[in-house]
Amino acid sequence: MTAQHDADATPQEHAVETVDRGSAVTQSDSFSDPGLPPHKPRQTDIHPAKEKRAERQVFLWFLLSMAGSVFAIFAYFAFPITEEDFGSVRINNLLLGLGLSLGLLGIGFGAVHWARQLMSDVEISEDRHPTHGSEQTRARAVEIFKLGDEESGFTRRSLIRNSLIGALALFPLPAVFMFRDLAPKQDAVEAISQTPWETGTRLAIDPTGTPIKASDVTIGSAFHVIPETLDSHAHDFLDQKALSVVLLVRMPEEQLHETEERKGWSYNGIVAYSKICTHVGCPVALYEQHTHHLLCPCHQSTFDVSDGAKVVFGPAARPLPQLPIAVDDEGYLVAQRDFTEPIGPSFWERLDHIDDEHPESSARTEDRA
Numbered sequence: 238m239t240a241q242h243d244a245d246a247t248p249q250e251h252a253v254e255t256v257d258r259g260s261a262v263t264q265s266d267s268f269s270d271p272g273l274p275p276h277k278p279r280q281t282d283i284h285p286a287k288e289k290r291a292e293r294q295v296f297l298w299f300l301l302s303m304a305g306s307v308f309a310i311f312a313y314f315a316f317p318i319t320e321e322d323f324g325s326v327r328i329n330n331l332l333l334g335l336g337l338s339l340g341l342l343g344i345g346f347g348a349v350h351w352a353r354q355l356m357s358d359v360e361i362s363e364d365r366h367p368t369h370g371s372e373q374t375r376a377r378a379v380e381i382f383k384l385g386d387e388e389s390g391f392t393r394r395s396l397i398r399n400s401l402i403g404a405l406a407l408f409p410l411p412a413v414f415m416f417r418d419l420a421p422k423q424d425a426v427e428a429i430s431q432t433p434w435e436t437g438t439r440l441a442i443d444p445t446g447t448p449i450k451a452s453d454v455t456i457g458s459a460f461h462v463i464p465e466t467l468d469s470h471a472h473d474f475l476d477q478k479a480l481s482v483v484l485l486v487r488m489p490e491e492q493l494h495e496t497e498e499r500k501g502w503s504y505n506g507i508v509a510y511s512k513i514c515t516h517v518g519c520p521v522a523l524y525e526q527h528t529h530h531l532l533c534p535c536h537q538s539t540f541d542v543s544d545g546a547k548v549v550f551g552p553a554a555r556p557l558p559q560l561p562i563a564v565d566d567e568g569y570l571v572a573q574r575d576f577t578e579p580i581g582p583s584f585w586e587r588l589d590h591i592d593d594e595h596p597e598s599s600a601r602t603e604d605r606a
C-alpha cells in the first residue's frame with residue numbers, strides 16, 4: 238500500500254482498513270432532514286380561467302352523479318322485475334346498476350378532481366407529540382366525570398340505571414326478528430323432503446323428457462332421469478329438477494344386493510338413485526359399470542350402486558337416497574312413490590326427519606372402507 242493510495246482512500250476505506258476483520262461496526266447512515274421540496278404552484282393556482290374551468294368540471298362530475306342516482310330510481314320503478322320473466326330481471330339489474338355506478342363514479346371522480354386541482358396542495362408537516370393530557374387536565378377530566386355522575390344520579394339511582402341498561406339491551410331485539418324474516422319462508426328440510434316424484438310418475442330421459450321403457454335400459458347402461466310431469470316452462474323448473482333428478486342404472490340381477498326392506502324397489506336389475514351427492518350436493522354422475530361405483534366429481538365420494546348406494550370412499554356420510562321403481566302396463570318405468578328421505582347433503586336437522594317407516598334409508602353406511 239503506497240502513501241499515494243492512502244491519500245486517495247475514502248474515509249470508509251480508512252475505517253475498514255483500521256479495524257480487525259469481523260469487528261467492524263456499521264457506520265451511521267442517518268442523514269439530516271432534507272425538508273419538504275419547494276411548493277410548485279399548479280396551473281389552476283396561477284390562471285383564474287383554468288381554476289374556473291376545473292370548478293366547472295367538478296360541478297359536471299357531481300351533476301352526472303345526481304343524474305345517475307335519479308336514473309337508478311327511475312329505472313327501478315319503470316322496469317320492475319316480474320315473475321316468470323327472466324328478461325325483466327336482466328334489464329332491471331342492468332339499468333339499476335348503470336344508474337348506481339354513474340352515481341358513485343361521479344362523486345368519486347368529482348371529489349378527486351376537486352382535491353387535485355382546487356384544494357390547497359401545500360404540504361405541511363406536524364411533529365409528533367404526546368397525545369395524553371397533562372396531569373392537571375386528566376385530574377380535571379375525572380372531576381368533570383364525577384360531577385356528571387353526581388348530577389345525573391347514574392350511580393346513585395340504581396333503579397333508573399338498571400332499567401336504562403335493560404331498555405338498551407332490548408332495543409336491538411326487534412331487529413333480530415326483522416332479519417329473521419329475511420330467511421326463506423319454507424323450512425329447509427321440508428323443502429327437500431318432497432320431490433315431484435309421485436306414485437305412477439313415469440321416468441323420463443333428461444333433458445328430452447321422453448318416457449323410458451324398462452326394455453330400453455340395457456345392462457351396463459346409465460340414464461339421467463327426471464319425472465315426466467316436470468314442466469320445463471314453469472318458473473321453478475330448475476328447483477324441481479334439482480330435487481328430483483335421478484340416475485338410472487341396470488346391472489345383472491345376481492350382482493344386485495338388496496336389503497329385505499328394499500326388495501321390490503328395483504325392476505329386473507334396474508335401480509334408481511338420487512343424483513344429488515349426500516356430501517354437499519354436487520351431481521353424482523360418473524358411473525363405472527364394471528364396479529357399479531358412482532363417483533362424485535367434487536370430492537370423490539364413491540357410492541356402490543350394487544349395494545344400496547352405500548359410501549365406499551370419500552367424505553359423504555350417507556348412501557344416496559333410492560327411488561322405488563316399477564313398470565306400468567305399457568312397460569314404462571314409473572316411481573312407486575317419492576323418496577323415503579330428504580335428498581341432498583347431510584345436516585343436523587335431518588335427524589328429526591328420518592322416515593320412521595324406512596329407518597334403513599337414512600342409516601349411515603357402517604361398513605365404509
Ligand code: FES
Pocket residue numbers: 514515516517518519533534535536537538551552553
Ligand atoms: S359433493 Fe360429492 S363428494 Fe363432496
